[in-house]
Amino acid sequence: MTPAEITELRAQALRSIDGATRDLITAAKTVYSTPETGFNEHKTSAYVQERLQALGFVVETGIARTGMKAVLRGAQPGPTVAVIAELDSLQTPTHPGADPETGAAHACGHHAQIGALLGVATALSASELKDSLSGNVAFIITPAEEFIEIQDRLALKANGELEFLSGKQEMIRLGTFDDVDMAMMVHTSAGNGGSAFSVGGTSNAHVSHQVRYIGKSSHAGGAPDKGVNALQAAMLANTAINSMRETFRESDVVRVHGIISNGGSAVNAVPGEVLYEGRVRAKSVEAIEPIAERIIRCYRAGALAMGASVEVQTIAGYHALDQNPTMQKLFADNAELILGSDSVVIVEKHHTQGGSTDMGDLSTIMPVIHPYANAASGVGHGHDYLIEDYDRAVIAPAKIMTATVLELLGNDAQLARETLSKHKPAMSAEQYVTLQRERFSTQTYDPS
Ligand SMILES: [Zn+2]
Ligand SMILES: [Zn+2]
Known part of the structure; x- marks a missing residue:
């Protein structure tokens, strides 16, 4: 042509x-x-x-x-x-x-x-x-x-x-x-x-985390000492993540953000199970890896402090x-x-x-x-x-x-x-x- x-x-x-x-x-x-x-x-x-x-x-x-x-x-x-x-x-x-x-x-x-x-x-x-x-x-x-x-x-x-x-x-x-x-x-x-x-x-590339905290529910007024608060574990993890932010390098274009998609079921019970959804983004799949490792440590920190257990499911995100x-x-x-x-x-x-x-x-x-x-x-x-x-x-x-x-x-x-x-x-x-x-x-x- x-x-x-x-x-x-x-x-x-x-x-x-x-x-x-x-x-x-x-x-x-x-x-x-x-x-x-x-x-x-x-x-x-x-x-x-x-x-x-x-x-x-x-x-x-x-x-x-x-x-x-x-x-x-x-x-x-x-x-x-x-x-x-x-x-x-x-x-x-x-x-x-x-x-x-x-x-x-x-x-x-x-x-x-x-x-x-x-x-x-x-x-x-x-x-x-x-x-x-x-x-x-x-x-x-x-x-x-x-x-x-x-x-x-x-x-x-x-x-x-x-x-x-x-x-x-x-x-x-x-x-x-x-x-x-x-x-x-x-x-x-x-x-x-x-x-x-x-x-x-x-x-940015990204990876997704489904973070499930398992505590123990009990009467929030009558027996708070018998419970293990999964919500507090998730909130401590979030605080740890926010403390971690100062370690991110600008050149990696890191973005870490999350939501609590299940924060408990009734206000009068110590939350026995909480679901936190996290996302870690950075300039490449390779750059994400060491950052995601630190973020997972933060999830664990919340569980350790409260005596809850945590399951972290890592989901392959974008390139x-x-x-x-x-x-x-x-x-x-x-x-x-x-x-x-x-x-x-x-x-x-x-x-x-x-x-x-x-x-x-x-x-x-x-x-x-x-x-x-x-x-x-x-x-x-x-x-x-x-x-x-x-x-x-x-x-x-x-x-x-x-x-x-x-x-x-x-x-x-x-x-x-x-x-x-x-x-x-x-x-x-x-x-x-x-x-x-x-x-x-x-x-x-x-x-x-
Ligand atoms: Zn969009
Ligand atoms: Zn779009």
Whole structure:
């Protein structure tokens, strides 16, 4: 294909997305109004399935419960590029978009990703565009990016319905990405100055702890001396963790935080059992290890002081995000071409804001990008995180991802092949699955 032909195809794709603007934004808003947390996105999943089928796709459903995949095949064989969208919401009951019954709310803007993915699928479905591709586009709709409701997910694991606790982790295990060579998605954000997009940067790795304190219940008024207070044990552990903070190195970007998800059952009884959920984040899985060891010592300290016992279940969390520079540059160039020269901020490769994503896990096995569309107000995961600019959140990402796919897979997929030949993945999918399995463990400590 000549550059002029690519320009014409891109123009056609942009016209098609422009023509679908209202419909794509409506799709995103429909998902917003049906927030569902990870692995429970049944209504959202059914809606996206219907929308993809209306475009003529055969949709594989029920992957990792609610995930889906639909493949668009180019005229010539070649690499497969995945365009990803995340299905799940958070639990933010005070958010204006919260489901009054469940408290679920799209306080991370994942609904915008669904609209953007449908935009790419709409544009590339046109036969001239499809025929220009040497390779395939896999639309992968992933459940459960937010690493929450751990106890519920552990129950699904115990039933054999899941092994890993996030959507992309589980889809890697199930082989959904086995025929995929590279992947992209766009997440919304609030910030990045005035520019529409930011590309680059990394994210933190993490690990999760389910910490169960077992004490002894007894009458809190009549027989406090007969009880062993599991809540006090957990609170002492939390104090120990806070004392530990001064040992963290800034270069490790450590974040340690937790919640008490069961603090006891009745105020008039000494709490006999308490569940603390902890999270340890740092710049890499390796950096987490020595910090997690110290945190586990803090959990034990609480048990030792009170004479309770503690069980610490370690759950494999996310890996740090490693973004591919070639794909990143293509995305940024297309963003500037479509939106203007001041539309992109480039973030330094190792800069992290402290959060985590399971795109990090995918980035250990293939080249990926995870740019941000600065389209929201408020604070991510907060009650006030709202998409203000749907053109930026849905339409612009659809256009830029489509243009990026056209460049990667057009012209005999030369750019995709070059990207792949230069890319050295940190591990294979098989090695990833083995490593994640090894990161799960359970230890108990009983000082009595
Ligand atoms: Zn989030
Ligand atoms: Zn998110």
